[in-house]
Amino acid sequence: MSENFRVALLGNPNCGKSALFNKLTGARQKIANYPGVTVERVAGILALPDGTQAEVIDLPGAYAFDASSPDEEVTRQVVQGEFPGEAEPDVLVLVLDAGNLEQHLVFAQEVLALGKPTIVALNMIDMAERDGLKLDATVLSQALGVPVIETVAVRRRGLDDLKSAIADARAQIGTHADRPVMDATERRLEARTIAKATVYQTSKARRVGDRLDSVLLNPWAGPLILLALLFVIFQAVFAWAAPLTDALDGGAGALGAWVEGALPESFLRDLLTEGIIAGVGSVVVFLPQIVILFLFILIMEATGYMARAAFLMDRLMAGVGLSGRSFIPLLSSFACAIPGIMATRSIADPKDRLTTILIAPLMTCSARLPVYAVIIAAFIPAREVGWGIGLQGLVLLALYLAGIVGALIVALVLRGTLTKGGATGFIMELPRYQLPSVGDIALGLWQRAWVFLRRAGTIIFSATVILWVLLSFPQAEPGESQVDASFAGQIADGLNVVLEPIGFNREISLALIPAMAAREVAVASLATTYAIDAENEEAEAEGLASTLSNRWSLPTALAFLAWFVFAPQCLSTIAVARRETNGWKWPLFMVGYLFALAYIFAGITYWSAVALGL
Amino acid sequence: MTLESLKPGHRARIAAIDWGALPPADAKRMRALGFETGVEVGMAHHGVFGGRDPVAVSIGRMTIALRKSQASAISLEAD
Numbered sequence A: 001m002s003e004n005f006r007v008a009l010l011g012n013p014n015c016g017k018s019a020l021f022n023k024l025t026g027a028r029q030k031i032a033n034y035p036g037v038t039v040e041r042v043a044g045i046l047a048l049p050d051g052t053q054a055e056v057i058d059l060p061g062a063y064a065f066d067a068s069s070p071d072e073e074v075t076r077q078v079v080q081g082e083f084p085g086e087a088e089p090d091v092l093v094l095v096l097d098a099g100n101l102e103q104h105l106v107f108a109q110e111v112l113a114l115g116k117p118t119i120v121a122l123n124m125i126d127m128a129e130r131d132g133l134k135l136d137a138t139v140l141s142q143a144l145g146v147p148v149i150e151t152v153a154v155r156r157r158g159l160d161d162l163k164s165a166i167a168d169a170r171a172q173i174g175t176h177a178d179r180p181v182m183d184a185t186e187r188r189l190e191a192r193t194i195a196k197a198t199v200y201q202t203s204k205a206r207r208v209g210d211r212l213d214s215v216l217l218n219p220w221a222g223p224l225i226l227l228a229l230l231f232v233i234f235q236a237v238f239a240w241a242a243p244l245t246d247a248l249d250g251g252a253g254a255l256g257a258w259v260e261g262a263l264p265e266s267f268l269r270d271l272l273t274e275g276i277i278a279g280v281g282s283v284v285v286f287l288p289q290i291v292i293l294f295l296f297i298l299i300m301e302a303t304g305y306m307a308r309a310a311f312l313m314d315r316l317m318a319g320v321g322l323s324g325r326s327f328i329p330l331l332s333s334f335a336c337a338i339p340g341i342m343a344t345r346s347i348a349d350p351k352d353r354l355t356t357i358l359i360a361p362l363m364t365c366s367a368r369l370p371v372y373a374v375i376i377a378a379f380i381p382a383r384e385v386g387w388g389i390g391l392q393g394l395v396l397l398a399l400y401l402a403g404i405v406g407a408l409i410v411a412l413v414l415r416g417t418l419t420k421g422g423a424t425g426f427i428m429e430l431p432r433y434q435l436p437s438v439g440d441i442a443l444g445l446w447q448r449a450w451v452f453l454r455r456a457g458t459i460i461f462s463a464t465v466i467l468w469v470l471l472s473f474p475q476a477e478p479g480e481s482q483v484d485a486s487f488a489g490q491i492a493d494g495l496n497v498v499l500e501p502i503g504f505n506r507e508i509s510l511a512l513i514p515a516m517a518a519r520e521v522a523v524a525s526l527a528t529t530y531a532i533d534a535e536n537e538e539a540e541a542e543g544l545a546s547t548l549s550n551r552w553s554l555p556t557a558l559a560f561l562a563w564f565v566f567a568p569q570c571l572s573t574i575a576v577a578r579r580e581t582n583g584w585k586w587p588l589f590m591v592g593y594l595f596a597l598a599y600i601f602a603g604i605t606y607w608s609a610v611a612l613g614l
Numbered sequence B: 001m002t003l004e005s006l007k008p009g010h011r012a013r014i015a016a017i018d019w020g021a022l023p024p025a026d027a028k029r030m031r032a033l034g035f036e037t038g039v040e041v042g043m044a045h046h047g048v049f050g051g052r053d054p055v056a057v058s059i060g061r062m063t064i065a066l067r068k069s070q071a072s073a074i075s076l077e078a079d
């Protein structure tokens, strides 16, 4: 058989492309780099009824080829075969929202004019019916001159028909159909005419969601509900995850002890227990928190509430020269700055977008959680400050707020200087409310958990192994400390000259080097360093938190926390910023300003704490 | 009267749009969403707190969020 042919899904935003894509390809998806919320290029394999296969790609939603945002531009380039490294798709599946045909048919005219083999998926038939619309797909098919398949992506309705239509379209690959090329006004008129003919029973545009909006977008209740929701999210990330995190932690400890007992004393055993299990294990335990955070973000996206949140936040964001559109990337950045930075592609204004990219790393991402959690557990007493609020939680909240306030101030400064430009607007469709599909959410969660575990298995694994080797050689003379004698110790001595004034000790300097790869490596490195140290002193192996509380002063611990609010210790973020800004200039600026802030604020924290006698 | 002063729950037809007053990218996006002379729009919701900015406008079967500064480029027919 010939090689796979290529099918691209496209249409206006929120027409159900991704839902359809998930059902067509199942779990057989390949996500390039990191999955963004709605913007990343996602490819999968579709098994056709005749036993052959097709490669399917899910393109970012677009209102027109005449792009007004970078993600629309990606769609245009891919479809027209101009996207570097991406072969031109052979067959297009144009997804239309049956409940909003007049609007969706405008872009459809533009897609059809390309003359490629095209199939229309008339999706969300169920929602259209709920709204009281009745449509005739045959009329639509005749008007457009291409096959039209009625689908309900979330319920698999029409899926088999769509697959057969895709298989049939194979015969037309390479042919060009002459279809009329129209200007924008003609497209709109044509769309209106076709929609009128197709929809034979209509209703008032009143939707079930209007009543929800009058509460959720209420000028006073709306923001309070959003605030309460954000509070619940952060509470859940800690409270719900705790038992799971403890279980994983216990598992890693038990595994280490088992390996310790099962293997004879050897180089390999030390590498396994001190390097890999102590290092990688200390990071993997944070999986539950990351999954819970993403669960909320995915649900907010899928229900349509995320766009409402952007609407509510627009006023606040406008205050620092941004718009509500920046809210979604910034909220995603609480999970991870990488999907956050990629989600900025939906921001039309280039300066708005650049500013959002530059401040995204200030949002407290999940990789900081391991660092914060360990230090807080070690140094902040688990005391209640009243009303059932714990001191530890309060400190964590303060760290999150420090990042947010920092980001807002930086945005304000940047918009007045480097990214100065005309006031930007805010235009955003508020999609219909939906019940989220459990399958789609589960798939999204699985993909994100997998990305995290892969990171733990690759970057964090290699960083801890390299660090372990650097720490273990050369071997110390009797009586000398292993860490002092090691290569790593010598490197850290050098770095410590710079970091000592802000209260950092040599172990911190040592941990910061491999943590350039990813922040959570800092915890893994501290665990590895102290594990080697403990072995050297023949001390009882103790938990990392209690080790730290015995060895660090409180001002040092606080300075370390302040450092991580700002420090851009994540190679992947720097790499994605380079890709998204097309050059090194802005990522270097980002790294520079963030390190400067980290140094200054860690210093201020340390010296204030010392002055206060903490 | 321009769109931003339409009361919530009320509808009106667009009399004219001052495209020149809008940044080109905004104008492009608004055209793509179907804003043009003769189209009926409605005020769905006003925005948050004191400024009531942005506003949510219904057009066709969609609801679109817009800043008041953008909505003010759209003049409505008096009825």
Ligand SMILES: Nc1nc2c(ncn2[C@@H]2O[C@H](COP(=O)(O)OP(=O)(O)O)[C@@H](O)[C@H]2O)c(=O)[nH]1
Residues within 6 Å of the ligand: A012, A013, A014, A015, A016, A017, A018, A019, A020, A038, A061, A123, A124, A125, A126, A127, A151, A152, A153, A154, A155, A301, A302, A303, A304, A434, A435, A436, A437, A440
């Ligand atoms: N009721 C219903 N919901 C759908 C259908 N297709 C997609 N959805 C939902 O519509 C929302 C937007 O879909 P999504 O696939 O993310 O749209 P995209 O922006 O085009 O990728 C999601 O909440 C989907 O679960 C459908 O046929 N019927």
Ligand SMILES: [Mg+2]
Residues within 6 Å of the ligand: A017, A018, A019, A038, A061
């Ligand atoms: Mg999508």
